[in-house]
Amino acid sequence: MLEVIGARSLGELHASIPERLRLGRPLDLPPALDEIALLGELRRLAGRNETHHPPFAGAGAYPHHVPPVVDQLLLRGEFFTAYTPYQPEISQGTLQALFEWQTFVCLLTGLEVANASMYDGASATAEAALLATRVTGRRKVVVSAAVHPEYRKVVATYLRSGQASVVTVPFGRDGRTDLAALARAVDAETACVVVGYPSFLGVVDALPEAAALARKAGALTVAVTAEAVALGLLAAPGALGADVAVGSFQSFGNPLSFGGPAPGFLAAREDHLRQLPGRIAGATVDKVGRRGFVLTLSTREQHIRREKATSNICTNSGLCALAATIHLSLLGRRGLDELARLNHARLLLLREELGKVGCPPVFSAPVFNEQAFDVGDAEAVVAAMARRGILAGAPLSRWFPDEPWARGALLCVATELHDPELIRLFARSVRE
Numbered sequence: 001m002l003e004v005i006g007a008r009s010l011g012e013l014h015a016s017i018p019e020r021l022r023l024g025r026p027l028d029l030p031p032a033l034d035e036i037a038l039l040g041e042l043r044r045l046a047g048r049n050e051t052h053h054p055p056f057a058g059a060g061a062y063p064h065h066v067p068p069v070v071d072q073l074l075l076r077g078e079f080f081t082a083y084t085p086y087q088p089e090i091s092q093g094t095l096q097a098l099f100e101w102q103t104f105v106c107l108l109t110g111l112e113v114a115n116a117s118m119y120d121g122a123s124a125t126a127e128a129a130l131l132a133t134r135v136t137g138r139r140k141v142v143v144s145a146a147v148h149p150e151y152r153k154v155v156a157t158y159l160r161s162g163q164a165s166v167v168t169v170p171f172g173r174d175g176r177t178d179l180a181a182l183a184r185a186v187d188a189e190t191a192c193v194v195v196g197y198p199s200f201l202g203v204v205d206a207l208p209e210a211a212a213l214a215r216k217a218g219a220l221t222v223a224v225t226a227e228a229v230a231l232g233l234l235a236a237p238g239a240l241g242a243d244v245a246v247g248s249f250q251s252f253g254n255p256l257s258f259g260g261p262a263p264g265f266l267a268a269r270e271d272h273l274r275q276l277p278g279r280i281a282g283a284t285v286d287k288v289g290r291r292g293f294v295l296t297l298s299t300r301e302q303h304i305r306r307e308k309a310t311s312n313i314c315t316n317s318g319l320c321a322l323a324a325t326i327h328l329s330l331l332g333r334r335g336l337d338e339l340a341r342l343n344h345a346r347l348l349l350l351r352e353e354l355g356k357v358g359c360p361p362v363f364s365a366p367v368f369n370e371q372a373f374d375v376g377d378a379e380a381v382v383a384a385m386a387r388r389g390i391l392a393g394a395p396l397s398r399w400f401p402d403e404p405w406a407r408g409a410l411l412c413v414a415t416e417l418h419d420p421e422l423i424r425l426f427a428r429s430v431r432e
Contacts, residue, residue: 055391056426058370058413059200060121060148060226061262062251065416070253070326079322088294094318095293098281101263101325108228109245110236111267116279117321118264118313121226121248122151125194126158127266127277127311128244129166132192132220134275134310139164140189144177144210146199147224149399155194164191175203175363175372177210186213192220192244197237198230200399202370202411203363211241220244227251228265229415230368232340244268252331253323263317263324273297277311339416343369346414346423353427354412362396362409370413372396375430378410385429392430 007013014022033041054063078093085091085098098116105114118124129141141159143152145168156166169181177195186193193214195205211221223237225247231237237245250262268276274297282296331339347369351361354373362372375381378395385392396409414423 053390053422054415054417055256056412056414056418057391057394058202058227059394059411060150060248061256061260062227062229062369062413063256063415063417064229064251066253066255066323066327067330069330070323073326074319074323086295088292092293094322095281095295097322097325098279098316098318099283099293100329101321102281104325104328105249105265105267108231108236109223109242109265109267110238111242111245112270113273113276113280114265114267115276115316116281117249117316117318118246118266118278119315119317120262120264121148121224121246121250122154122264123158123313124246124248124264124266125151125222125224126155127313128222128246128268129155129159129164129192129194130162130311131244131268131272131275131277132222133159133162133164135220135272136191136218138189138191138219140167140187141165141192141194142167142169142182142185142190142219143194144169144171144182144196144199144205146171146175146177146201146203146205147194147196148200148226151200151224151226171199171201171203173363174365175199175201175367176206176365179206179209179213182210183213186217186219188217190214190217190219192222194222194224197223197225197234197242197245198227198368198370199224200226201363201372201396202227202367202413204230204234204366204368207237207240207242211243215241222246227368227370227413229336229340229343232336233344233368238267238269243272249321249324253325253327254320258320261317261320263320275310278313278316340368342416343414346416346418346420347371349420350412350414350418350423350427353424354430357427357431359410359427359430362405369415370411372409372411374405374408375410376408378406378408381410381430384432385426388429390426390429392426 085094102114167185169185170178172178195210197207199205214221220243222244223242228249229251245267248262254262280297286292359373359375362374382392393410393412397406400406
């Protein structure tokens, strides 16, 4: 290979990489194993998992029941099509699934158009910010500090090279975005306002008020939802004034054990259809009148003329999006409503039980299935509970180290997997 590319040695091949960035030693890897030995090692590692309870930690990734039929339907042959479904004659299964995904996203967000999914909620949020800069011609993005901190980091990374600035506004003592600070930050240079719905803190933020401030300044409003089950109970973001809705559908069809990939969604008003990044699946009819599906408007993401590109995103979370679509199809409107109400009820029970042992909520604003509680020393509680095989929650001091209130703040989630007996056991254990 070196001969073909014209390099005399590996050293010469790597010459363009600064010396300080080179490893300088062999990789610290164990010897290769055969398949039988490797499976045995994986079983040994899996056996080190000490918890047999659903985690009480959410913070952007949520434990939910995934019906076994989801995995079975994922194996159907209609979905074994090309990685890139640009040839509709051999990709109808994948294309129809993407079209149904877009339909679900529009129904849940109350917006007119959606794309065929994004890498995850963080990239969807960043792409929404870029969309707003294109639509408005402005370069300032105002983000609530209650939006997931990791999402905010991705937004900053995306915008860093495009002469756009990110301004972060604080949240108040009730957990909602400080509207007075937001009003001061939003001006004629603002492309969009980004708020959580629910936020990273589990709080149902003041989306209508934030949208009104953005609209007055001629900016767009982006609603970010990491826990999509909430959209089965809360008013749709589009109905509350959001121009763009983004987030993650990990809660549908994608178990935590999948390891991290989760389908991001992005929906917008129809006026912004041609500014959507990535793929868009459309419905049509063939020459004999049969319904069919195609990629439409733009058949590839990396435009040959780069100045015409809306994004450099090159694919979508196809398998994850398909799993979410199947799960939502199984739930239906009534099932999703019941699931969302059950999640909210379990959080209310958790709040009641933690209140009995002296752990009040940190924030007073309305929440969905996730809330921060003052447990005294959150890190100590997490460590003690881990010894009992329970993942107790997410200490907010990890993301807000300079805030005095964060030391005792433990962000906990309760879903349909947390039965009342487990919730009561958890609450008692916090103070033991």
